[in-house]
Every structure is written in C-alpha cells, then in structure tokens.
Amino acid sequence: QKEVEQDPGPLSVPEGAIVSLNCTYSNSAFQYFMWYRQYSRKGPELLMYTYSSGNKEDGRFTAQVDKSSKYISLFIRDSQPSDSATYLCAMSVNAGGTSYGKLTFGQGTILTVHP
C-alpha cells in the first residue's frame, strides 16, 4: 500500500460546479500538505500548502487537513474550464529549503470542467 492514496478519477464536471478532491495517507510524520496542479506536458505548480491541521482559503480554492483522520481535501468553487488539469496532493515531513522537504505524491486526479 502506498503512503499517499488519491482517487485517480477521472472527474468530469460542468462549469460552475463545486469540485472536491481528496487524499488519505498513512505516515503520521507528515506535517506539510500541498496541492499541485499539473497541465499536460508541464511540471507541477503549487496551488496551496497547509501546515498541520486546519483550513486554508485562497480565492476559489479551499484546502482542509484532518491529521486525526489522515485525510486532506481540496475544494474548488465555481469551477472553470481553465481548471481542467491533473491535481496532485503531496506531503512532506520538513519545510523544504535548507531543511530538506522531500515530497511524497498521490497518484493525481484528472479533472475536466466542461463549458
């Protein structure tokens, strides 16, 4: 069993829908929880990160972390066709930079938002 599990989808929704993406994990040492977006033939780009448990909101995106359940979520409100991409959850023990920060990724969920 992988350390991070993510439903690969694919997920297809109409424009304006609320999208819910989630991951579960097994390593209780993870402290930093990230959501990356990856367009076709591109590298992943960071959408949001959360430290420890709690919620974080950024525009149409909300990230939630429940460390007691080892479960994280990303909600996208008022989804747009430009949100169509693969969404990857990722986790790390350390903060990165000079303190390491190796990422463990989920499988990725392919999202299509159709007009």
Added chain:
Amino acid sequence: GAGVSQSPRYKVAKRGQDVALRCDPISGHVSLFWYQQALGQGPEFLTYFQNEAQLDKSGLPSDRFFAERPEGSVSTLKIQRTQQEDSAVYLCASSGGASSYNEQFFGPGTRLTVL
C-alpha cells in the same frame, strides 16, 4: 532564467543506451530534487542534493541511475543501459531559503522513451 529548466525536453533511446538529463535550477536555490513520473502516476522521489552534496539517493531504482551536482548548481541525472521500464517523465525541482515553508519549483520535465 525565471524558472527551472530541463534539457532535453524529449529523449528517445534504444534499450541499452546511456542517457544524460540536465537540470538548471533557479539561481541561488540550495536544494535540488529529481523525481520520476510514470504515465498516469504521481511523481516519485529519486534523489536530493543540498548544494553539491547528495544527501539522499534512496529513491534511485537501481545502480544504473546516477546523479551529480558538482558545483552546487546544474545537475545531471544519468541512466546507464536504459531499459523499457525507465520510460517516464523525469522532473527536477529546486527550492531555497529557511522560511517556515519553502516551495519546490518544478521544471517542465524530460520525457524519456526507451524503445
């Protein structure tokens, strides 16, 4: 440059050939990571450098894989005697600083196809 660059973007190799993949990180970034992304999967960690020191190579799948960063900037991932199972996108990421969280910036990847 403004971001992480990788070259070549695409590489086709015959089974048994050696390949070398290059990563130019963001200037001044101390940390450099290599990840392997198989088709339909999330990236998986290969190796980590802090400046020129390779501090973690636990993700390298076999002794055919070798990475270096001799001057603490540009890095090369070398794969000897390529096999079909080496076909994947190889992603490089860099991060720097000592903030509470230090984002990893990814390059566009090198897509390796082994025939």
